């Protein structure tokens with residue numbers, strides 16, 4: 651019988667580091683996209699709270715953590731991270747397993763926002779984009795999900811097919827930050 | 834140019850796809866005459882001043898929104914979700 655080995659999207663490409671900014675791949679485990687049916691938002695949030703102890707996030711926010719949480723993922727969409735989609739969610743929403751669909755990195759360092767600002771139009775100033783804030787946006791022309799997970803830590807998700815492009819774009823952004831020297 | 838997405842807040846124009854005047858929300862009723870359909874399909878106003886356009890928050894939240902803006906001053910005056918504007 652064939653011995654199939656799982657491969658992470660970025661395992662041969664990361665980690666990398668420049669200007670004190672570190673980029674590493676993150677394994678979020680199970681990823682489930684949940685899209686509530688019309689007028690079922692409240693019932694869905696109740697079902698999630700009963701099954702997972704977490705409520706549906708407000709737009710642009712995350713509930714829980716990136717180890718086990720619910721990430722707002724667009725209009726009437728959220729991504730369950732690190733949990734099985736239990737509790738009869740499919741009674742209230744379209745539910746899709748996307749565990750293998752995303753390349754995910756964590757970017758960490760005092761100048762991480764400076765690097766990301768070269769790639770995305772989102773306002774990343776600390777008082778505007780706070781910890782646990784999340785945005786769907788573009789990152790160097792790729793559709794992306796961007797979340798601030800710590801004081802100087804960000805989680806970036808792009809479609810798995812863009813794994814190499816993501817690393818390429820981040821590499822150029824880090825080089826740009828390095829070329830500007832220290833602040 | 835920044836557009837006030839009702840879901841995401843103020844966001845850069847490059848995240849949006851532009852779909853022209855919000856006429857698509859005023860589709861003629863079934864049985865409307867040829868004149869109404871001709872106007873709906875082909876004719877557009879070209880206002881100097883306030884106008885309502887459809888934009889798709891394509892690389893943001895994925896909502897269609899109706900943005901009111903002023904073509905003379907370039908001021909962006911507001912936005913609502915298209916699903917609400919269409920009700």
Ligand SMILES: [Zn+2]
Pocket residue numbers: 838839840841842890893894895896
């Ligand atoms: Zn939006």
